[in-house]
Amino acid sequence: MTLSAYGKYGSAARKLGDAVKSGIVSHAYIIEGDSNIDKMGFARAFLQALTCREMPGEGCGKCVNCRKIADGNHEDLYVVEPDDTTAAKSGTVSIKDAAVEDLQVRLKEKPTAGEHNMAVISGGDTMTTRAQTRFLKTLEEPPEGTVIMILSENSEELLPTINSRCVNIRLYDALGEDRTEGAEEAEKILRMIMDKAYFADIRSELDNAVRSRQDAYMLLDGLESLIGSIVRGNEELSLEPDQARVSTELIEEARRDIKLGAGYNYRIRSLVLRLGEAVE
Numbered sequence: 001m002t003l004s005a006y007g008k009y010g011s012a013a014r015k016l017g018d019a020v021k022s023g024i025v026s027h028a029y030i031i032e033g034d035s036n037i038d039k040m041g042f043a044r045a046f047l048q049a050l051t052c053r054e055m056p057g058e059g060c061g062k063c064v065n066c067r068k069i070a071d072g073n074h075e076d077l078y079v080v081e082p083d084d085t086t087a088a089k090s091g092t093v094s095i096k097d098a099a100v101e102d103l104q105v106r107l108k109e110k111p112t113a114g115e116h117n118m119a120v121i122s123g124g125d126t127m128t129t130r131a132q133t134r135f136l137k138t139l140e141e142p143p144e145g146t147v148i149m150i151l152s153e154n155s156e157e158l159l160p161t162i163n164s165r166c167v168n169i170r171l172y173d174a175l176g177e178d179r180t181e182g183a184e185e186a187e188k189i190l191r192m193i194m195d196k197a198y199f200a201d202i203r204s205e206l207d208n209a210v211r212s213r214q215d216a217y218m219l220l221d222g223l224e225s226l227i228g229s230i231v232r233g234n235e236e237l238s239l240e241p242d243q244a245r246v247s248t249e250l251i252e253e254a255r256r257d258i259k260l261g262a263g264y265n266y267r268i269r270s271l272v273l274r275l276g277e278a279v280e
Contacts, residue, residue: 002059003049006042009033009171010228011248016046016169021057025050026167027142030124030150030158033171039151042171043120044069047077050147051114065114074118076111078103082123094126097134104138107146116145124150125157132159139165156259168256172225185209186222187237193276194237202272206265216264220255224248239279246278 006013012031019025031039048059048066051074059066068074080103082093103119111117121127127135139162142148148166155163189209192202210216229235231244239247254271258264 001041001045002055002061003045004058006038006045006171009037009042010224011245012169012171013042013045017049017057020046020049025147027146028139028148028150028166030152030155030163030166030168031171032152032155032168035153037171039171040120040122043149043151046149047074047118047120047147050116050118068113075113076116077118077120078106080119080121082126093123094128095121095123095131097128097131100127100131100135104135107138107148108143111145116147117143119146119148121148121150123152125152125154127158129159132162136161136165160260163259168252168259170221170224170252170255172221172228183222183225186219186226187235189219189272190223190226190237190275193272194279196276199273203269206268206272210265210268213258213264216258216268217255219268220251220258224251227251243279247275250274250278 003013003017016029031043033039045059048061048069049055049057051065051069052059052063053065054060054063061067061070065074069077072079080095080099083096083099100121103121107117107119109117136159138146139148150158150162150166152158155168189202189205192205210219226235226237227239227244227247230237230239231241250271254267257267
């Protein structure tokens, strides 16, 4: 599928497509989403959009680069996946340290078919601490043209130093009925914001709904999913495109801050105030 087809997962596809068109592509991304999200498909679509000469920022799906990336045989694309043979000893599937070390060696080589060496680390949150610490050097000093995508269900399992050196992209199911677990509370909060309720009342609602970091993440997921649904006309609420875009950016900023250690209560309250300004 082309990159825009993954608009069903929120605004990430549009943002990355715009980054390719503007020539401002990061060297490393964390692609985070639940197990039911096709993170590998999204990563491949982005890399097609990055290398496609027919439709840069989108990917035509038909050219040599697009076909090779889709088939997994592009000369400059390296995919690392968890090795299920580790489960016999540890009881879990994880990425071997040796696989990460081999990837680092390959990324130092010059690309042979284009301008980029590309890496996709599937199940990145299963890397050992040792492997993550070693891979940090590649993230700090990436060879020119390198683009790395770390796929994760829970980026909190990655070292803070890994998180801080990557652009974190959250994918979520933004379509209609499959709304996230925090959607009901998110709708209540967003309605209060749009109705210009007293902040004291909103804060009281937040205090009941958000009692842990996990609750905070659920609310953020719910808000982002709800905004995506509103944009698609699936809700009674309405937002202008610019309001939806700014609101989504504020939510992602709050999520990023919380992951980097900000107090979740303070950050969620701050988000509510800023969302109130964004939807005026």
